[in-house]
Amino acid sequence: xxxxxxxxxxxxxxxxxxxxxxxxxxxxxxxxxxxxxxxxxxxxxxxxxxxxxxxxxxxxxxxxxxxxxxxxxxxxxxxxxxxxxxxxxxxxxxxxxxxxxxxxxxxxxxxxxxxxxxxxxxxxxxxxxxxxxxxxxxxxxxxxxxxxxxxxxxxxxxxxxxxxxxxxxxxxxxxxxxxxxxxxxxxxxxxxxxxxxxxxxxxxxxxxxxxxxxxxxxxxxxxxxxxxxxxxxxxxxxxxxxxxxxxxx
Numbered sequence: 001x002x003x004x005x006x007x008x009x010x011x012x013x014x015x016x017x018x019x020x021x022x023x024x025x026x027x028x029x030x031x032x033x034x035x036x037x038x039x040x041x042x043x044x045x046x047x048x049x050x051x052x053x054x055x056x057x058x059x060x061x062x063x064x065x066x067x068x069x070x071x072x073x074x075x076x077x078x079x080x081x082x083x084x085x086x087x088x089x090x091x092x093x094x095x096x097x098x099x100x101x102x103x104x105x106x107x108x109x110x111x112x113x114x115x116x117x118x119x120x121x122x123x124x125x126x127x128x129x130x131x132x133x134x135x136x137x138x139x140x141x142x143x144x145x146x147x148x149x150x151x152x153x154x155x156x157x158x159x160x161x162x163x164x165x166x167x168x169x170x171x172x173x174x175x176x177x178x179x180x181x182x183x184x185x186x187x188x189x190x191x192x193x194x195x196x197x198x199x200x201x202x203x204x205x206x207x208x209x210x211x212x213x214x215x216x217x218x219x220x221x222x223x224x225x226x227x228x229x230x231x232x233x234x235x236x237x238x239x240x241x242x243x244x245x246x247x248x249x
Contacts, residue, residue, distance in 0.1 A: 043070050
């Protein structure tokens, strides 16, 4: 009886093991297809296989990690970052150092060197022998320093450009002010010239009137003088005639 029970138990265990293999068989095959496509650099097909697997088995951190790797190759950095984080949320995921390293690579590609350094540091905490993470950490540190220097140079350049713009603006304002003053001065000078011209014309007109009056008075005097002379001649002539005739009336 005990022998039969033992045989039955062995058969049940074998059945359970076989069933487990059958359940995970499609996952294994699809994961292998994804890996082979990845190695052939056919990253779109690789990502598709990993994606289908991760949708069906969302708790499998390895599948999420593989999918994220393919997404990086396809330039889907934000999606890859999300999947790396999902994989890292699984405390049973063993390859945490590589996942953190690859997450750092994503931030590096995004030129977010500060967070890249943080992820590389976390990767080294998980595995101090991760030489790639160490190398990338040093590289990201240099890139961050260069980025900060460039930012400072750009800031200095922008400040200088702003100063130049401000100086140019002030010069323009000064020029506008000077042009305004020149225009006002010209307008005042024009008014003075017009006033002088008007006064000159009035003076000339007054002189012309006085000249005409003087000419008229001279002409009148000449006429009066001529008339007097003619009257005198007439009177003298009458006196002569009286003397000849002896008549005085």
